[in-house]
Amino acid sequence: MPELPEVETVVRGLSRHIVGQKIKQVKILSARSTLGFTPAKRQGLRGASIKNITRRGKGIIVSLAKQPATARSAGGSDLSLLIHLKMTGQLIYIPHSRHAELVSASKTKILKQVRGDKLEKGRLNYGHPDKNFIETMPSRHTRVWFELSKGNLYFNDQRRFGWVKLTPTAEVPNDKFFSNLGMEPFDKNFTPAFLYSAIQRRPKSNIKTIILDQSLVTGIGNIYSDEALFxxxxxxxxxxxxxxxxxxxxxxxxxxxxxxxxIKYMGTSVNTHRTPEGAMGQMQNYLVAYDRKDLPCRKRCGSTIKKIRLNGRGTHYCPICQK
DNA sequence: TGCCCCCTGCAG
DNA sequence: CTGCAGGGGGCA
Known part of the structure; x- marks a missing residue:
């Protein structure tokens, strides 16, 4: 799913809901979706509390504070959970107070709306006719299940490209993924001069590929690169x-x-992106280029949006308005 | 700096 | 059935 706006939406939502809560237990339902969950670190995770949640590029950093008892006895540094949603990751939070209600609502909707062959128990609303529909969690795509003090947090990931890494907070700056990220687009240093000089260093690359390079500027993906170029x-x-x-x-x-x-529209839900509350983003209704193949150019130039393949990525543009 | 690959599911 | 999908790592 996620590019910067989707990840930012998830981070803001989670910040509202789970900061300050304690981690009671973590269940790994898909080992290949996790990294660094050694027995020692898992021990440090138990009872840790969630200090804050931040975004860097398309990555999520959940900083934890040790449980006081563990801190006294075990030593060692605080831990952080590093999360990447890649193409289909979701982080869904369901407070205990809402769980029963959701189960009952989902049963009603299942009876009313879902064709029997489409229904699989515990599935999130991907592909469901009602786009705001949430079934019970964990779903068949839940890979990591965090039991928190006031609710449950589910890391769902249909394609299993995403990951959850458990890392000592002090080691986060050395992390392979995070240490290679370039400038944040909202950093005051992300200026035309900065981008221009970077572009000069890559004369033979096409401009879309350049702005997709996360080591240059981070957070832009296939949707927002097409949109920005338009x-x-x-x-x-x-x-x-x-x-x-x-x-x-x-x-x-x-x-x-x-x-x-x-960010304003809480991300683009052309597919699996959801807010932590399970709602769709709305940005798909305001796209000008991405996913608009053969549709009229919104600048009313009379042309339609073309779709080509550029370095293996579907690429949308207006042949009249973009020179 | 481009290509193949990781994996799963959907549209055509 | 084939091709394609919000990403990015590893490999020429």
């Missing part, structure tokens, strides 16, 4: 050496604009 009026296939300073100025504002818009 607003900037730049064809995704343009080579780095052809990009002017004026293009770069437009592109930097377009990137910030589309990411802000994505």
């Amino acid at each position: 607003y900037a009026g730049i064809k995704p296939t343009r080579l780095g050496k052809s990009i002017t300073k004026a293009d770069t100025t437009k592109l930097v504002s377009a990137i910030k604009k589309v990411l802000e818009k994505g």
Whole structure:
């Protein structure tokens, strides 16, 4: 699912719901979705409390504070949970207070709406006719199940590309994934001058590939790169050496604009993205390029959006408005 | 710096 | 059935 706006939506939602709660137990339902859950670290996890939740690029950092008793006896550093949702990851939080209600609501809806052959017990609403429908958790795609003091947090991931890593907080800066990330798009240093000089270093790459490079600027993925290039009026296939300073100025504002818009609408739910409450984002209703193959250009230029393949990624653009 | 791959499910 | 999907790691 997730690019910066989707991850930011998840982080903000979780921050509201689970900061301050204690971790009572962690159940790993899919070992390959986890890293670093050694017996020693798992011991340190029990009773730890959730201090804060932050985003870096498309990655999530859940910082924990040790349980006082463990801190006294075991020593060692505080732990962090590092989470990447990759293509289909979800983090769904269901407070104890809402669980029974959801189970009962889901039974009613199952009887009313779901074709028998489509129903699989405990499945999230992926593919369900009612897009706001949540079945009971854990679902068949739940990979890690966190029992917290006031509710349950489920890491769901249909394709199992995502991961949950357990790492000492002091080691997070050295993490393979996080240490390779470039500039945050909302950092004050993400300027046209910065992007322009980076683009100059890659004269033979196309501009879409350049802005997808997470080691340069982090958080832009396939949806928001197409969106930003549309607003900037730049064809995704343009080579780095052809990009002017004026293009770069437009592109930097377009990137910030589309990411802000994505956050405002709580992300794009063309597929599996959900907020921690299980609701869909709404940004799919405001896309101008991505997922609009053969639909009219929203600038009313009279053309339709074309879809091509660029470095193996589906790429959408307006042949008239983007030069 | 591009390609294949990881995996699962859906649309055509 | 084939191809494709919000990502990114490893490999020429």
